[in-house]
Amino acid sequence: MEHAKPLPSLLVQRYHGWKATTFTENKSWYRRLADEGQRPKTMIISCCDSRVHVTGIFGADQGEFFIHRNIANLVPPYQPDGQQHGTSAALEYAVTALKVAHVVIMGHSKCGGVQGCLDMCSGHAPELEEESSFVGRWMDLLRPGYDRVKDIQGYEAQRDALEKEAVLVSLENLMTFPFVKDAVEAENLSLHGLWHDIGNGSVEQYLPDQKAFRAI
Structure with a gap:
């Protein structure tokens, strides 16, 4: 080469x-x-953003976390169509081979991928609408989240809400994978949704009973 x-x-x-x-x-x-x-107990799916350093946030050593990173920490729905699916492959390996006990989706503030989705879905990023845009087609995964926040007033408020929707959409999609659903129902696996504020260092977790993110 x-x-x-x-x-x-x-x-x-x-x-x-x-x-x-x-x-x-x-x-x-x-x-x-x-x-x-390796015998990690936790898989973390986080954003590619260089500012998000999950091992540093949790003080983890080598061998503790099985980490997969992609744009906007998204998990696609289960789709065994014979195509190449990096995130789905990492998830399958973590759950079925490594037998992790936890899968954590970790979103974050000022996410460029989420901002791109917001701009694309609101008609302000035509370049992402092009079929040739890998980022745009990946961010199509977040369109259901955009539909839930599009009526929020203010660009920054919409973006902040969509960052957390990226976590929720991923949690929803996780349960479409049969091996994840089976492990969760057998109580061998638990799913967690987090959102990290880069500027102040806080981490919030999603609490289903409150339908909200709360500081940990």
């Missing part, structure tokens, strides 16, 4: 720093992870 280039020197330097400190100081732990395999 003639287009591949050497890693930037800054990343090389950071790697050597990690290898000389964090890795060296915890060498036996890394060897154990390598030899015994």
Whole structure:
């Protein structure tokens, strides 16, 4: 592949720093992870946004979380059509092979993907309506959430509400997967919805009995 280039020197330097400190100081732990395999209890589906650092938020070490990231932390509905489905594949592996006990959907504030969906659905982002737009077709998953917030007054209020709808739509879609539904009904798996405010560090969880997100 003639287009591949050497890693930037800054990343090389950071790697050597990690290898000389964090890795060296915890060498036996890394060897154990390598030899015994992973046994995470929690899968987290979060946004690709570089500001969302789930292992840092929860103080997790290597091997604790099985993490899948995509635009706007969305889970598509169950659709075994023979096509390529990265999120569905990660979910299947986590639930059926790793036997995780928890699946967490983690949304966040100022989400660019959610903002794109809002702009697209309100007619202000025609480029995302193009069939060739991967982002647009992915954000079609959130259209049901947009329908629930479109009458809210104010752009920022709509966006904030749609960020949480992204979590709720994903929770709804999770239950369309037979292996998720079976595990939940057998009480071997629990589903959780979170929303993180990047600016103030708060995390809210969705409480079904209150039909609302509340601070944890």
